[in-house]
Amino acid sequence: MGRSPCCAKEGLNRGAWTAHEDKILSDYIKLHGEGKWRNLPKRAGLRRCGKSCRLRWLNYLRPDIKRGNISSDEEDLIIRLHKLLGNRWSLIAGRLPGRTDNEIKNYWNTNLGKKVKDLQQQNTNNSTPKNAKIAHKQNNPKPMVPNSHVVRTKATKCSKVLFMNSLPNSSTMQNLQNKVETETKTKPSMHVDSRDSDSMSNNQMENGNEFLSFSDAKKGLSTDLLVDFNMGDHDISLSELLNSDFSTACNFDYNELLSPCSDQTPMFSDEILKNWTECSFVDEKNVTNNLHYFTSFLESSEDVLGE
DNA sequence: AACCCGCGCAACCGCCTTTAG
DNA sequence: GCTAAAGGCGGTTGCGCGGGT
Known part of the structure; x- marks a missing residue:
């Protein structure tokens, strides 16, 4: 059937955003919040496609964006x-x-x-x-x-x-x-x-x-791995995290979490993947549990997928 | 100085999924 | 349950910049 275009293309600005457009967009979102992208350009007075606004906000204007220098x-x-x-x-x-x-x-x-x-x-x-x-x-x-x-x-x-x-x-x-x-x-x-x-x-x-001050205020929970692990007595650097033998350190058998596939290469269960990728780490108990998930994933991926 | 080339990145496109009526 | 709108995502494109010749 084919979807109708998200907005009429006639008369819309395309290409690089100007500082003025950026200001209009961020001012509008600060005032009214995210969402309703399709209507946003009209309401904000922008001659842009709603999708374009969303992309601009998410990839560039959002205040918690960290730019450059991937460590x-x-x-x-x-x-x-x-x-x-x-x-x-x-x-x-x-x-x-x-x-x-x-x-x-x-x-x-x-x-x-x-x-x-x-x-x-x-x-x-x-x-x-x-x-x-x-x-x-x-x-x-x-x-x-x-x-x-x-x-x-x-x-x-x-x-x-x-x-x-x-x-x-x-x-x-x-x-x-x-x-x-x-x-x-x-x-x-x-x-x-x-x-x-x-x-x-x-x-x-x-x-x-x-680097570490990011948090998803809107959802009220942290999606920041590094923040998640930087907690009180449990301070841990990502390097350590990635390099340590978690299953040993945590006395944790991640194989139990893997879907049993008889003699085949073990596969990750969708449930675990879902849990881990959506985990919030909002309390310490969760942190521990999800750390287990996370470490299991990384360790297992080395062995299972690294061949 | 002028041109060419490669790179980085912002932005676009189209498909898929989710949501609302 | 169905349909269309809205949102989300990954692939791709194209522009601007800087280095090399």
């Missing part, structure tokens, strides 16, 4: 989540504070996709399946993002992501993590990452939208 931790998480979830950018974005699905998708397409492809190619070329994998895990506490073969041709973009010349060895990682721990204790609301703080938008800084 190595975030990058690592994206890779792992992508391995787990595939191109479900909104789900991946849901676990990265202040990041939009569009941004992650773009970042993947321009950087990580190639990187991972290179890595896979390397693995297939010079590895014997199991031993190589074990050795890799032991020698590389931070498994993903190898020596970055991706050459950033644009010098101006180099500041956005910290690429190490080589993988950090375990002692380097330990030092780094110690530093992270120290810093998170002195600045409990801040998460240490490799970004140059100068590159954060002034607006964000002024609004106090630091």
